[in-house]
Amino acid sequence: MSRSPVVARRRLGAALRELRTAAGLKLEDAARTLDCSMSKVSRLENGKGVPRHRDVRDLVELFGAAAREREDELMRLVADSLSAGEGLVTDFRDVFEGAVVSNEVSRYLALEQDATAISAFEPFLVPGLLQTAEFAEAVVGFFYPERTRGERRRLVDLRMQRQEVLRRPGKGRLRFAVVIAEQALRRPIGGPAVMRKQLEHLAGQLRDGLSEVEFRVAPLDLVHAGVLGGPFAVLRFADEQDQDVVYLEGRDGATYLETEEQVRRYGETFAALLEACPDRAGSIAIVERAAELISS
Template structure:
């Protein structure tokens, strides 16, 4: 199963918050701003650490895991020159980012799952991007996206598509997929998710009527009074806008590094990541047109409730 549960292969923010990668980027930005406020060069900053300018540059670009003692020395250096800038609150925040930068990624406890046959390389990469994203806009015409799947729906996918795997492997896969959904509930800046589901997603019965009824009821509950950072719409099967034809796609946006914004396209044999202004403009336009043409919240809820009745 793919990142959203498609044919292909496949996340617990153990400490709900920033991922280590995102924390390193923010730490680097903060250190660079502090250094520039003191009018020190990279060479100047490196001297008390006995580090080269290139090393300080990598630290400021979020390319290396920071040493807490090095960050403390830099803060002392900058505070000596600009105590008005390096306040106690600023120091605490920077040291907190440094600590977050050093911890293991949330998916570290799932090494067994990541190394197994149910997870593909491109999905491992997707998981890291999704953890750091501030906003995701996704069109899914085939199955319920992973971030919205219920436990029984995930289990049905695992048992149906990975029959060769053991029950224990299926169990771990379910835990992994459910843990991934914590990005929607993390303490700091929960992911903003906007999903457009193709009508087929509602009518494709995965795991039997009971499993599907539970899954659709969960989506209906989200539409009625769910997380404020989650938007769900349904695109009727007759909809012929450009975005509705041509397969699923995901637009990922990153608050702290817009240069990392990307398009994710998944196929049966792999995935493609597209970056650059032209691609982003094209797919954001497609998603906007699709969302504008899809059913609104009330109409989407009505369609889902109608399908649920056919499963009773």
């Protein structure tokens, strides 16, 4: 079964790094074989470079017998890495290939589609997976003011399509846990009417549906280490070969943390923050109260 190009590249890179290390070789050995820079090999192993069939075959020969036993698997991953993919990436190819969003954001959106569980802290905004179209339009307008109206419309459509991961049938549905800081509910993005509709929509969704979304609000008076940083998300994947990852979003770009220790640390931070917040019912009540305050 084919997988998204982003996930295939991550898996291919991890396999190549594992085989190189097992063979007792360094990055410079691989770079010498491919007649390229060590940074190119590093990008390939980190799932950020676009692989070439010839390069991977040359590395297989360099790495020896263990790599040759996995050559078919590696070449399938190369093919998946170069494919158009399916679903979101294909439907919005104009957005991804037209550089409407950054490479870091594109990578996150692709990983989001393949993740089985995401734990996210959002201190500034209602997260994209729970936004209304009107709220999303206001957010897109703030972050992409230089884009044409048509491009911004496509970004809103993309954001709405992303939400399908919460409605997939059975085991394919994303397990989404989110903590939103209360101040994010008080900021009238798009104006009072848009924000009120967003909050009412959010409360209604959580009361009447989306029962599998684990939702909490971090109150304004909550003093906890987890609320003192910026937004982050821990993405987990069903297949053990797909490395779990932490996504950190900032004004000037995004960072990915992929070591087991980093993922563990952020996972523990999120779990502690979740425990410190009011329960689901109490959190929904905070959302409803915020909507009333905006209305008054």
